[in-house]
Amino acid sequence: MRVAEPTVERLVQYYRLLGQLREEGRLVVSSQQMGEMLGIKASQVRKDLSYFGEIGKRGVGYHVDRLYDHVSSILSSPGVWRLGLVGVGHLGYALLGHSAFRSDKFRIEALFDVDPSKVGQVINGVECYHLDQMPQVAREKGIEVLILTVPGSSAQACVDMAVKSGVIRGILSFAPTPLVAQDDILVYRVDISVELEKLLFFLKGGAGV
Amino acid sequence: MRVAEPTVERLVQYYRLLGQLREEGRLVVSSQQMGEMLGIKASQVRKDLSYFGEIGKRGVGYHVDRLYDHVSSILSSPGVWRLGLVGVGHLGYALLGHSAFRSDKFRIEALFDVDPSKVGQVINGVECYHLDQMPQVAREKGIEVLILTVPGSSAQACVDMAVKSGVIRGILSFAPTPLVAQDDILVYRVDISVELEKLLFFLKGGAGV
Numbered sequence: 001m002r003v004a005e006p007t008v009e010r011l012v013q014y015y016r017l018l019g020q021l022r023e024e025g026r027l028v029v030s031s032q033q034m035g036e037m038l039g040i041k042a043s044q045v046r047k048d049l050s051y052f053g054e055i056g057k058r059g060v061g062y063h064v065d066r067l068y069d070h071v072s073s074i075l076s077s078p079g080v081w082r083l084g085l086v087g088v089g090h091l092g093y094a095l096l097g098h099s100a101f102r103s104d105k106f107r108i109e110a111l112f113d114v115d116p117s118k119v120g121q122v123i124n125g126v127e128c129y130h131l132d133q134m135p136q137v138a139r140e141k142g143i144e145v146l147i148l149t150v151p152g153s154s155a156q157a158c159v160d161m162a163v164k165s166g167v168i169r170g171i172l173s174f175a176p177t178p179l180v181a182q183d184d185i186l187v188y189r190v191d192i193s194v195e196l197e198k199l200l201f202f203l204k205g206g207a208g209v
Numbered sequence: 210m211r212v213a214e215p216t217v218e219r220l221v222q223y224y225r226l227l228g229q230l231r232e233e234g235r236l237v238v239s240s241q242q243m244g245e246m247l248g249i250k251a252s253q254v255r256k257d258l259s260y261f262g263e264i265g266k267r268g269v270g271y272h273v274d275r276l277y278d279h280v281s282s283i284l285s286s287p288g289v290w291r292l293g294l295v296g297v298g299h300l301g302y303a304l305l306g307h308s309a310f311r312s313d314k315f316r317i318e319a320l321f322d323v324d325p326s327k328v329g330q331v332i333n334g335v336e337c338y339h340l341d342q343m344p345q346v347a348r349e350k351g352i353e354v355l356i357l358t359v360p361g362s363s364a365q366a367c368v369d370m371a372v373k374s375g376v377i378r379g380i381l382s383f384a385p386t387p388l389v390a391q392d393d394i395l396v397y398r399v400d401i402s403v404e405l406e407k408l409l410f411f412l413k414g415g416a417g418v
Contacts, residue, residue, distance in 0.1 A: 090302040144412070178247060190401060193307070199354065203353070
């Protein structure tokens with residue numbers, strides 16, 4: 001089944017929301033309510049879920065538990081992904097400690113940095129290696145995915161190194177710079193300020209500044 | 210002019226890329242090349258830009274400088290937005306120091322936290338106040354936008370406080386939890402792990418794990 005990227009993004013949002021509703025002990029939820037809580041049109045929620053065979057009951061909605069399990073199975077991994085995190089600055093620390101980065105889908109197996117005060121240390125329970133050792137450590141530990149929290153100026157060099165390693169299949173970069181990689185490595189970028197730019201763009205439509 | 214949210218997101222990406230190409234001294238760029246560097250279809254790039262009146266020359270492309278100025282003017286603010294940042298943990302520090310958060314469009318005017326070791330301190334050149342003082346400080350300093358880098362469990366309380374302050378118009382939240390606010394406050398959420406979930410979803414299509 002080929003699913004478009006924005007659909008996957010919404011599925012992840014549904015999954016998060018359903019998990020929360022489930023913890024709150026809620027039994028049913030309507031597409032209208034899900035849409036309101038996530039800022040997505042109710043019609044889009046219905047369309048997405050019906051694509052995966054989930055039809056809500058008119059006037060009732062979806063069963064939270066069942067829908068959670070279903071979305072979870074769509075997003076599930078066949079195993080636990082082994083990740084490496086490159087660049088142990090504030091952002092790296094923030095990700096290591098962030099609750100959204102606690103998952104049974106992946107485990108951060110190694111940290112990499114060039115700072116002698118970090119290399120050789122165990123940080124948040126994970127060992128930090130010198131960046132030069134990355135290809136070797138990745139091979140030994142079965143790391144297939146890298147998270148880059150390095151400055152923009154170092155990001156491309158890390159990508160090139162990952163390509164050369166021959167074992168890295170995916171890279172998630174938080175560096176504010178476009179990256180070029182071979183076709184057989186999947187590179188995703190997180191631009192942590194793009195949402196701020198969007199927010200300010202839509203705010204300027206109002207009274208503002 | 211009413212512009213859809215995904216379009217604004219792509220405009221921000223074009224803007225970043227053009228700024229970089231400009232610094233590299235590049236004179237022209239094609240929609241094909243822009244698309245490849247950003248992971249966007251060339252036809253989408255052409256469609257977006259032609260919507261704003263930019264038509265590339267066949268076989269040549271767009272003038273980098275001119276296109277940069279144009280996209281810049283679309284995204285420009287009528288003044289400098291004053292921002293407050295709530296929650297000075299690793300993520301807060303990371304944003305304060307991140308190059309993507311250096312902009313002449315906004316200025317972080319105040320930090321807010323509840324930790325006594327931070328309140329009263331000047332951090333990265335910005336004074337940190339107790340969270341309880343937020344409404345008053347926001348009013349005094351003309352802060353209209355808040356960035357939330359607090360744990361999920363505190364995020365809604367911060368939003369409620371912002372609503373009550375009567376001066377906050379927009380909130381950007383990095384907390385991994387849905388938020389409810391009045392209609393006259395614009396709330397955007399950044400889910401820093403959603404891109405990782407997407408990356409892993411598409412990777413599992415391959416050999417993997």
